[in-house]
Amino acid sequence: MDEYEQFKTTYFAECAELLGDVEVQLSSLSDGSQDPEVLHAIFRAVHSIKAGAGAFKFTQLAAFSHEFEALLDRMRDGRIAVTEQGVNLLFKASDILSAMIEAAESKTQQSEDFGKEILDEISLIVTGKLAPSQTIKNSDDNQDSQVNQESAPDEKLTYQITFAPKTQLFKHANEPLLIIRELKSLGDLTSIPILKNLPSLAKMDGEEAYLAWNFELISNVRLDEVEEVFEFVTEDCDLEIKTVSDNSEPEDEIIEKTSVATQSSDPANQTAKSPVTAAKVTSIRVDLERLDRLVNMVGELVITQSMLSQQTNDLPSEQFPHMVRGLEELALHTRELQESVMSIRMQPVKSVFSRMPRLVRELSAKLNKKVNLTTIGENTEVDKTVIEEISDPITHMIRNSLDHGLEGTEERIELGKPDTGNVTLSAEHRAGRIVITISDDGRGINRQAVMKRARERGLIAETATPSDDEIDNMIFAPGFSTAEKVTDVSGRGVGMDVVRRNIQALGGRVSIQSTPGKGSRFTMTLPLTLAVMDGMIVQAGGDKYVIPIPNIVESLRPAKSSLKRLPTGQSLVHIRGHYVPLCSLHRVFNINGAITDPAEALVVLVESEEFGTTGIVVDELIGQQQVVIKSLESNYKPVPGISAATILGNGKVAPILDIEAIYRISQQELRNSPVPDDSDHSDVSENVQDSLASKEAATLAAQNAEIPTPSIG
Amino acid sequence: MSKKILAVDDSKTMRDMVSFTLKGAGYDVLEAADGLLALDALVSQSVDLVITDINMPNMDGISLVKALRENPSFSSTPILVLTTESDDSKKNEGRDAGATGWIVKPFEPEKLLKVVQKVCG
Amino acid sequence: MVALETDTASNTSTSVGIPNADGMVEEETTRLTGTQQFVTFAIGAEEYAVDIMQVREIQAWTEVTILPNQPHYMRGVLNLRGIIVPIFDLRRRFDQGDTEATSIHVVVIIAVGDRIIGILVDRVSDILTIDGSEIRAVPDLDDSGESEHIIGLVTAGERMVALLDTGSLFRHEIISSSLDAVEEPFAQQG
Known part of the structure; x- marks a missing residue:
């Protein structure tokens, strides 16, 4: 185009740059680069050269770069393998391209055959069979026919058009009013809006398409020109364009068709179908992260629930019967909810x-x-x-x-x-x-x-x-x-x-x-899970700790006469014929203000393969509760004697005890503060080793224990 | 007030030609050399139409269309993609991303103006 | 968080947001010239600061849960919306005595790498915007060993502010791996 002449200078300058880029990229390709960006970059360069060539009507250059681009396109998406031979061809093609640009710039006419050999070779690879000259000719034909089409028919025609936009039309930022305006520019236009799908104002969704139109256009333009008006929206609407030679064609038919057309886009119709598809779905895939979030939230709910029960424990049930029953139900449902959520995470081993x-x-x-x-x-x-x-x-x-x-x-x-x-x-x-x-x-x-x-x-x-x-x-x-x-x-x-x-x-x-x-x-x-655990909340000094229920055999308040102390400093409690070593939590953890005399304290018997049975001495039992296990180590170093932590009903953190580690620490402490060995007592120590209380015996005896013991899950 | 159009193309030649044609018809034209620069340009101002090439470095035209459609401020701004040949796959890719329409390169000035008018009045 | 409210209801209102810098315009330009912002806080008359990008939250002191056998400057752990955060006493860390922590004391929650920790201080002062060139090296004078935890010094008006290297300050507590636990010389059975 003549009016584009002024841009040619820019174009050739740009071509020089682009060719330079192509050169650089090609050599990295021949050096064995696997970077997909290399081919993309060459493609873009050739693409730009082609676009300009088309605009300036450098037909030979346009045709060649078109074929070159097609080859690169197939190479970059892997349809054509990048072989050494292929890279060589790219080099040759870029030489031809360069020469063609030079010729175009200097306005020298090149022979029609220039670069034909390479062009044919490329075409052969790209199409497999089609000769390149044919491809180019085809596109020329297209342009010719377009030119021919521009001559309009003489006689005026009546077009009856039904146009029902779908929601997507707006999503693509098309505008029905502009389309109507364009239609109007083609001839005499009568438009009848179809309002029957318009909901009440309150129900209207700004994004939704409710309106449809019937148009009657009397014009001398050809059908394809009318169709072109709807070029961008054909897939986003129900469209029907008919030519009628006679205006007396019954209008009913059109309206009927319109209603058929709109019906198909009726959302009610579509939802009616959906249950059929939904019925087929028996399982869904859920993102693990979402599941974890759900588990965490239920964990928080459990904490809140236990806080509520704790705060309302003292409510006299006869005064607040509904409240008390409601809380009981809440506890039950929370537990059930938690179990259901946890079961979602269960997987076969x-x-x-x-x-x-x-x-x-x-x-x-x-x-x-x-x-x-x-x-x-x-x-x-x-x-x-x-x-x-x-x-x-x-x-x-x-x-x-x-x-x-x-x-x-x-x-x-x-x-x-x-x-x-x-x-x-x-x-x-x-x-x-x-x-x-x-x-x-x-x-x-x-x-x-x-x-x-x-x-x-x-x-x-x-x-x-x-x-x-x-x-x-x-x-x-x-x-x-x-x-x-x-x-x-x-x-x-x-x-x-x-x-x-x-x-x-x-x-x-x-x-x-x-x-x-x-x-x-x-x-x-x-x-079965590492996310929650049944725990016994105990207190020592002012602090609360959690002992895992699976470790607990029983708890008891020892009689003074049943307590013994070995010369090593090891305290023992004598239970039903067995000596059980004691370890005081306050000693192991250096807790201030705790009960130091085991006779006044409480002993929780715990069991482990590592040491058999031992008694943990604490001040008080607070209660049994399911606790959510929280890592202590995500923000802090490991603490000996503590395996993790939980959050209690009052929002406070409570450490979960690692009883094996606590036992080891207490033994270590005894060793570090040695008491002179007295051989008279050493056999007592061996008796203890031999007579550690078995879990069965202890549980059996627990029924006769002097204080109520927790039920052991 | 004349309408403002953002022309996005890595080729300066194409930008210049689009810009020249549109300015001649009385539009205000902004230019950007790739998708990212286009997004930058749109941070501080809105436009009535975006015309974008598809093959560009850094951010291509399809990604630009998607990015604009995801932004509520540009969800209803018309976007035209420039395709080279009448390649339906590119047209459809553009459409799927949310483009309003397309212009096939090389184009006549009248054709460009006609399409621009078609989508932004 | 609901569970927190029972014990800390009186304190939640004292939880403060980070005060705004002097002006938006200045903020905009300083960012462009590559300056840094620090949150400053004090123990007694001493002022310290950490990079504002590290600070997650500032809240009033609430009772923490004590963990056994920890360094005396490790006050305990706090429940921060479901995650467990260790709280360190800066005064004790620098051997400057004991903090009688009350609800007017402040805990600055900061991120150190991927760890979240809290630092107990007397009060949060303000936000300092300084250029990198204004940061001066710590003079190698005192042999308290404290200076190794200071990145640099800054003068803000009349005041001298020490920029804390939080990573090095609590390295032992928060960087050590679980291997330490394995290596502990526990009693062997037998």
């Missing part, structure tokens, strides 16, 4: 179990042992927080079974066992916890070796005579490893002590039972 066959296959190959793995109960569900945590311990224990538990193939044959060893991994629910066992039919624990190692490491006294069970569980002692040499399989610097510590950190327990020559069985129990 299958996701962890299914990884084990591969592990066993790899390990058995490495160890040259034949192993058969059986998994049981893989559909047992636990909270996703637990799922994430059990994989490592299970892996470790399976490694241990294969490496240390199972004998080699020859040894098994010698022993008269089947040459293939068996490892069984199972999961089941028991008493609100998940129990995972890993058992093997191997040699069992070599107790002599364990004792020897334990003595060498100073883990037990030279004179001690621990039970078989105690010996077996020594493999969980810190720093213990039964392997004669550090093996590639399980000797990775992490012993069973770390496995136990990690499981305990989750509120779980792990133990081993073993029969020499027959095999071993690891038993791991874990809470």
